Amino acid sequence: MTAPVTQRHVDRLLRQQASLAQFGSYAFSEPQLSRILTEAARVCAEGLGVPFCKICRYRAAEDDLLIEAGWGWHEGVVGRVVSAANETSPQGRAYVTGQPVILGNLREANDVVLPAFYGQHGIISTIDVIIKSKEGDAYGVLEIDSPVQHTYDRHDIDFLTGFANVLAEAVATANRNDMLRRTVRLMEALVEEKDKLLAERAMMAEELKHRVRNNLQLIQAMLFTHMKIGGGEQEQASVRAISRRVMTLSEVYEQLLGTGLDRTIDLGEYMRSLCGRLPGLQGNGGGGIALACRAEPLLVDLDTVTALGMAVAEIVSNSFEHAFPDGIGTVSVVLVRSADGRDGVLTVADDGVGFVEKTGSKRHGVGLVRRLVQQVMGEVTRGEGPGTSWSLSFPLHAPPREPTPAVAP
Known part of the structure; x- marks a missing residue:
């Protein structure tokens, strides 16, 4: 028999829906994933009236679940504690099966292995749901924790599952945006390097053209000097011919000096x-x-x-x-x-x-x-x-x- 819906229950559902909508707006406008995850943990904890919440990220290389963000935990839990990504832990069970895992009383759960911080925080009840977008692999697991034994209903599970779905899309968007930002930074670095190389190339080209032009002018001056010294008419004509050809090359470089790297x-x-x-x-x-x-x-x-x-x-x-x-x-x-x-x-x-x-x-x-x-x-x-x-x-x-x-x- 379904329990009657009270006004208190309706108010809680409305608060949960409002918090889910507000988080969605926040998540898709915040560029930093760490802030999105932390805010998600806070909103989930408050939405279900519990003091603790954590978000675990699956690490393929280690095949475990790392607590990436959380709310209410003592220092040293977030970013350090891991659980096995298998059915020996509540988080691992939810990740492996893809289904919500509800443990109303951890003292009676003899088939799970819990890290020490559960006892240090007096955790008794937990709910775990998978964080998975429509495409790609699952990001990890969303878990709420309470030191008081709770009886969670279908609405609580729906809220947490819906929240995990929104969080999954927010994570995917944040990852895409981060990849885009890294790509843009890489492109900017490549453009900067290209501009630097082009500037260096232009400077070297200008230096080369100046040197060649100056050397040609030096050769031409030496030929003029030779013509002034004397020599027969035939020799003078030969020297003038050589000087004329050197001058035509010198004029080419005079033109090049005004055209940069143009071909x-x-x-x-x-x-x-x-x-x-x-x-x-x-x-x-x-x-x-x-x-x-x-x-x-x-x-x-x-x-x-x-x-x-x-x-x-x-x-x-x-x-x-x-x-x-x-x-x-x-x-x-x-x-x-x-x-x-x-x-x-x-x-x-x-x-x-x-x-x-x-x-x-x-x-x-x-x-x-x-x-x-x-x-x-x-x-x-x-x-x-x-x-x-x-x-x-x-x-x-x-x-x-x-x-x-x-x-x-």
């Missing part, structure tokens, strides 16, 4: 800078020969810039040396994008006396220019007079190519 350089800007320096490398400083440059912005890779720069320097120098017997004329360098946008076109032209290519030439002007342009998958064509016109076309997105042997001077 591309504005060929137009490079050509304008190169043309500004080329007249000074001629035997007579250029005299009455003008060098004009008009170049569109075109981003190309370092190899393309280097090869085209040396090719243009070679053609311009040949014009300065051979196209104007009277020392007066104009050389123009024009860089544009092709009509279809796929190629770049460099045109170097002069209004001089014209050019006649020597058959079989391998180590001078034309042969060198063609080898340089071939390195960047480009083509060289010579236009008809008056004067001399060279057109260097090259793909703006060249396919990968095999390494090319160094160009002979």
